[in-house]
Every structure is written in structure tokens, then in C-alpha cells.
Amino acid sequence: MSMGSTGEGLGRRDLIKRSAALGLISVPTMSFLSACASGGEDTTKGPDKGAVTKENPFGVAKGGKLDVVVFKGGFGDDYAKAWEAAFDKKWGTTSSHLGTQEIAAKLQPRFNGGNPPDVIDDSGAQQIKVDVLAKGGQLADLNPVLDAPSLDDPAKKVRDMLIPGTVEQGTQGGKFVALYYVYTVFGFWYSGKLFKEKGWAEPKTWDEFLDICAKAKAAGIGGLAHQGKYPYYINVVIMDLIAKKGGLEAMKAIDNLEPNAFEGNPAALAAVEAVYEVVEKDLLMAGTNGLTHTESQTAWNQYKAAFIPSGSWLENEQLKQTPEDFDMKFLPVPTLADSKLPFEAIRAGAGEPFIVPEKAANKAGGLEFLRSMLSREWSTLFAQQANSLTVVKDGVDPNVKLRPGTASAVAAVKTAGANTFNYLYPDWYSEMDTEIQNASNELMAKRIQPKEWIKRAQAAVDKAAKDPNAKNNHRS
Known part of the structure; x- marks a missing residue:
């Protein structure tokens, strides 16, 4: 499809x-940008104003x-x-x-x-x-x-x-x-019915998560499905792991385009290595790297994988594909060892x-x-x-x-309480977001290693930092 x-x-x-990566988005041409700047002629007469x-x-x-x-x-x-x-x-x-x-x-x-x-x-x-x-x-x-x-x-x-x-x-x-x-809340999703049938407990640490992926594989099911053609989704996992491991400071360093946002940030490398472990151990659902969002989500609805990452629009998007007794459940991204934010913390x-x-x-x-x-x-x-x-x-x-x-x-929002976080760089710097997505696409296909991902992500940050508008965007 x-x-x-x-x-x-x-x-x-x-x-x-944000999938400019796919070339599906027409990048505005200079004529469009200059038209934006000048605005063109306003030929439309507005309605008479009502009384304020x-x-x-x-x-x-x-x-x-x-x-x-x-x-x-x-x-x-x-x-x-x-x-x-x-x-x-x-x-x-x-x-x-x-x-x-x-x-x-x-x-x-x-x-x-x-x-x-x-x-x-x-x-x-x-x-x-x-x-x-x-x-x-x-x-x-x-x-x-x-x-x-x-x-x-x-x-x-x-x-x-x-x-x-x-x-x-x-x-x-x-x-x-x-x-x-x-x-929207972001994280992993699973079937309550499948977990009940298999006797699997909700994983709270990354090791427990990998363990369930391995058990799924042994049962002939994929561990992790992801929307391979749109690396936006796997970035949810990578970026959440960075924020949880390194705390809000690690997240803000990325939004604030700091020179050590990725390189020299141990939390970032640990996060990318954790996700790469799923690839190396062959715990991905077969073929998931080549699927669109709806294709991979539908396979997950058919119990072909234990987990899939997404935002909370997933349920509505998959209404027609979800079995009546599937019992869709949200899972915060499990934590790495020595994480500064708790398991309950969620990107929202x-x-x-x-x-x-x-x-x-x-x-x-x-x-x-x-x-x-x-x-x-x-x-x-x-x-x-x-x-x-x-x-x-x-x-x-x-x-x-x-x-x-x-x-x-x-x-999950109630349980998280004040422990919610959210990145702003995708809205502030769309080109940087696309470049990091492209790196994740290469990582999931085993074409690059975690250290190369870090290098590419930092290069995207350094490039965005040269934009004169960047000085207007800052998180304290």
C-alpha cells in the first residue's frame, strides 16, 4: 500500500x-518563499466587522x-x-x-x-x-x-x-x-490480550523489554515492529531514551542546539546503542524496515509483533484493523540503567x-x-x-x-504527573529533524553504527545553529 x-x-x-526524507513533501521553492515574504496582493475584501x-x-x-x-x-x-x-x-x-x-x-x-x-x-x-x-x-x-x-x-x-x-x-x-x-502521549503500544495469553508482564526496564522481544521471537512473533518508511517513529524511542537517561538537561541541550547535544553526551550514545541492540539481536519484526505506518501497525494488530512505537492517535488510526478484543495498551518507553527520569515519565x-x-x-x-x-x-x-x-x-x-x-x-498521563517532557526541535528546525530521521533509517537497516548516528545527529544540530532565527528559540 x-x-x-x-x-x-x-x-x-x-x-x-515530518517525512521530508521521503521526498513526499514538496519543499517550498524560492518563489513561494519570496511570495511568503511579500505576501502578494490582498484581493479579498473582508466581511464587515462586528461590534467588539x-x-x-x-x-x-x-x-x-x-x-x-x-x-x-x-x-x-x-x-x-x-x-x-x-x-x-x-x-x-x-x-x-x-x-x-x-x-x-x-x-x-x-x-x-x-x-x-x-x-x-x-x-x-x-x-x-x-x-x-x-x-x-x-x-x-x-x-x-x-x-x-x-x-x-x-x-x-x-x-x-x-x-x-x-x-x-x-x-x-x-x-x-x-x-x-x-x-498526544508517545511511547510503545501492546495488546493486553496477547500479553495475558503469554503471561508477559509490562516491562519497566530496557532489559525487561529486550527479554519480552526475545520471548516473542521464540514464539514466532516479532519483538518490535516500527514504521520503517517513516523513521519519525523509531526516533520517538531513541529520543525518549535520551531524555530519560540524561534527564531534562539532555533534552534541552538538543533543543538549544548545543555543541555537545549528541557528541560528548553519554546518554545519547547509550540510547542509540540500546535501540541498535534490537537490530543486532534480530528482534525486529521481519520486513518492518520496508513498511509504511499503516502496514506495520496492521501487522502488529494481527499479533505479528509484541510492541510498536507511536503517539496516542494510533487507536483512532487503526480502528478498522484492530480486533474487538485486542485490548490496546500504552507503555512508557522502559528505562536504561541509571536513568535520571523514572519509568513513568512520558513524552507528552x-x-x-x-x-x-x-x-x-x-x-x-x-x-x-x-x-x-x-x-x-x-x-x-x-x-x-x-x-x-x-x-x-x-x-x-x-x-x-x-x-x-x-x-x-x-x-498514563495521570500517573506521570509532572514527569512529562517534550522536544521542540522538530517544530523549530524541520530540516534538522529530517536529517536525524535519515540517520535513524540507516541505523535500523544496519548501514551505520551508533557512533556514526551520533556524528550525523550532531552535524544536523551544528547546521541548524547557523540559522539566524535560532537565537530567538531558547529553552531555559
């Missing part, structure tokens, strides 16, 4: 989007039009249709809706022509890179949304209702320009960037749409339609029943 033919599979997320009130902080015009484009991947787009219906009912607007996987192909000409949509879910393999749009001055400042009254409690601001890290993640060069909406952060273009015809409507997305009502609509959580704190009505994988992810 080719990437382009997977209707709903096409990696929903903020994820495969407490209830209407952006001055949405009643009866206007709203143009919404969303990435239609693993989450589908029913949630957005439900949102648009609620918005139109409240504001008397007429929404136009496009759900597509061809974000760049459909929207680059509109950005170039100065007539972009009002709200975009800019995700998927053909995402227009957020850092490229931000540098070109194409994105509206979303700070007014954060400072507007919350629809759930007008005494509070919208920013007070968000999970920590949401604003940081959507900030480019010091300006909040992207609302990463879907709260937001994906699926929603943006409002600077030249949107109905910018007020776009901003109000984002404010509505950050209400409990719209957050619960999303959880019901897409089996996933949002960045709204306690954003799901407790009366809504969740599927096993989603419930397992919610439990």
Missing part, C-alpha cells in the same frame, strides 16, 4: 508530516463566511464538521469545509495569491512547514486568543485553561502563531497545528473559531469523534466513555 493510497491512514498527525464586546472579543460579523481547511488523516474530519455546524448556528455564518491530505498542493497557491482560508489544520505529510510560514510573515498573532475570556469561565482567560507547554510549542521567533491542539505534547493566516478574509472569525476549540464543549466533541485528547485541561466530559487505548493513555 503506497503512502498516497491510504485513505484514512495517512499519518494523521504532526508526525509523518465581551462575548465577541474579536468583532465577528454576524452572517459572514468562514473558510476552514483541515488535514483529513487518522482523526478524519467529522469533528471539524461538528465544530463548523456549532459555529454557524451561534454566529449565523456560512462555513465552507475542505478535508484533504494535500495541504501544500491546495494551499500554497492561495497563500501566494493573498487569499488563504480563515482556519487551517496544517498537518500531514504535505504540511506547509509552520516555521516557513512564520518566517514569511504569513501567520496571524494568536496571543489575542490566549488573552480572550474563556467560554467555560469568562472570569478566566483562555490561556488559563491550557495544558502547560501549549503556548511554548506554538511559539516561533517569540510570537505565538500555531495552536497545537491534540494532546501537542500535535496538529491550527493556524489563522495573517491575510485571512475573516480573521476575526478564525480567531473566534480557535477560542471555541478551546472550550470544553468543542474539546469533548473532538474526543467523541477522534478518540483523542486536546490541550484543554480536563477537556473531556467525564460521562464520555473512552476506548481502551485512549483510556490507557489518559491513565
Whole structure:
């Protein structure tokens, strides 16, 4: 199955989007970049502004039009249709809706022509890179949304209702320009049914993890499956091991492009060696290096492997392929010896960037749409339609029943407590992310050794550090 033919599979997320490695993403040409910078002529007349009130902080015009484009991947787009219906009912607007996987192909000409949509879910393999749009001055400042009254409690601001890290993640060069909406946890996944049948306990250390992979192999099952054509996923494992082994400082050193982020960092080498051990001991599911995300995930659903890495969109993406009694379970990445973070620590952060273009015809409507997305009502609509959580704190009505994988992810977030972490370099430096993915692809195919991976990853960091915009991005 080719990437382009997977209707709903096409990696929903903020994820495969980063597979420039595959050449699936058209890199914006200079003409596009210069058009970004100049913005082209604004030929679209915006609707008359409505009166600005407490209830209407952006001055949405009643009866206007709203143009919404969303990435239609693993989450589908029913949630957005439900949102648009609620918005139109409240504001008397007429929404136009496009759900597509061809974000760049459909929207680059509109950005170039100065007539972009009002709200975009800019995700998927053909995402227009957020850092490229931000540098070109194409994105509206979303700070007014954060400072507007919350629809759930007008005494509070919208920013007070968000999970920590949401604003940081959507900030480019010091300006909040992207609302990463879907709260995702990353790690391994397994079948509760398979583990029960085999009498396997959930592994908490890397040695225990390798032991189960070996037992799986002895039983004629692959140990670890991964989405080989998209090394983004195996990087989840490598990067989580680095953060857990070396602590938050090791993670921040990578985001801050330090000269010893990888080279001279013992935690990084230990992490890469640990993952390489799976390859060397032949504990990978046969053929997994050549599979797409949906192909490898479906094989895992067929009990052909014990573990697979992914974010918590996995359950929704695999709804049709998952046996009824599979009992999908989330597992934090097990720890290496002498790790600074505990087993329960998880990478958790937001994906699926929603943006409002600077030249949107109905910018007020776009901003109000984002404010509505950050209400409990719209957050619960999303959880019901897409089996996933949002960045709204306690954003799901407790009366809504969740599927096993989603419930397992919610439990992991509670258990982790303050022990969550998240890398920002994939959003800040998309080229560096791609180069590290390419190195991981070579590693999993046994074409390079761990020390060479470290060398390549450090070279990617050093290259990103030369970008003049890098000085605006810093984690303390």
C-alpha cells in the first residue's frame, strides 16, 4: 500500500508530516518563499466587522463566511464538521469545509495569491512547514486568543485553561502563531490480550523489554515492529531514551542546539546503542524496515509483533484493523540503567497545528473559531469523534466513555504527573529533524553504527545553529 493510497491512514498527525526524507513533501521553492515574504496582493475584501464586546472579543460579523481547511488523516474530519455546524448556528455564518491530505498542493497557491482560508489544520505529510510560514510573515498573532475570556469561565482567560507547554510549542521567533491542539502521549503500544495469553508482564526496564522481544521471537512473533518508511517513529524511542537517561538537561541541550547535544553526551550514545541492540539481536519484526505506518501497525494488530512505537492517535488510526478484543495498551518507553527520569515519565505534547493566516478574509472569525476549540464543549466533541485528547485541561466530559487505548493513555498521563517532557526541535528546525530521521533509517537497516548516528545527529544540530532565527528559540 503506497503512502498516497491510504485513505484514512495517512499519518494523521504532526508526525509523518515530518517525512521530508521521503521526498513526499514538496519543499517550498524560492518563489513561494519570496511570495511568503511579500505576501502578494490582498484581493479579498473582508466581511464587515462586528461590534467588539465581551462575548465577541474579536468583532465577528454576524452572517459572514468562514473558510476552514483541515488535514483529513487518522482523526478524519467529522469533528471539524461538528465544530463548523456549532459555529454557524451561534454566529449565523456560512462555513465552507475542505478535508484533504494535500495541504501544500491546495494551499500554497492561495497563500501566494493573498487569499488563504480563515482556519487551517496544517498537518500531514504535505504540511506547509509552520516555521516557513512564520518566517514569511504569513501567520496571524494568536496571543489575542490566549488573552480572550474563556467560554467555560469568562472570569478566566483562555490561556488559563491550557495544558502547560501549549503556548511554548506554538511559539516561533517569540510570537505565538500555531495552536497545537491534540494532546498526544508517545511511547510503545501492546495488546493486553496477547500479553495475558503469554503471561508477559509490562516491562519497566530496557532489559525487561529486550527479554519480552526475545520471548516473542521464540514464539514466532516479532519483538518490535516500527514504521520503517517513516523513521519519525523509531526516533520517538531513541529520543525518549535520551531524555530519560540524561534527564531534562539532555533534552534541552538538543533543543538549544548545543555543541555537545549528541557528541560528548553519554546518554545519547547509550540510547542509540540500546535501540541498535534490537537490530543486532534480530528482534525486529521481519520486513518492518520496508513498511509504511499503516502496514506495520496492521501487522502488529494481527499479533505479528509484541510492541510498536507511536503517539496516542494510533487507536483512532487503526480502528478498522484492530480486533474487538485486542485490548490496546500504552507503555512508557522502559528505562536504561541509571536513568535520571523514572519509568513513568512520558513524552507528552501537542500535535496538529491550527493556524489563522495573517491575510485571512475573516480573521476575526478564525480567531473566534480557535477560542471555541478551546472550550470544553468543542474539546469533548473532538474526543467523541477522534478518540483523542486536546490541550484543554480536563477537556473531556467525564460521562464520555473512552476506548481502551485512549483510556490507557489518559491513565498514563495521570500517573506521570509532572514527569512529562517534550522536544521542540522538530517544530523549530524541520530540516534538522529530517536529517536525524535519515540517520535513524540507516541505523535500523544496519548501514551505520551508533557512533556514526551520533556524528550525523550532531552535524544536523551544528547546521541548524547557523540559522539566524535560532537565537530567538531558547529553552531555559
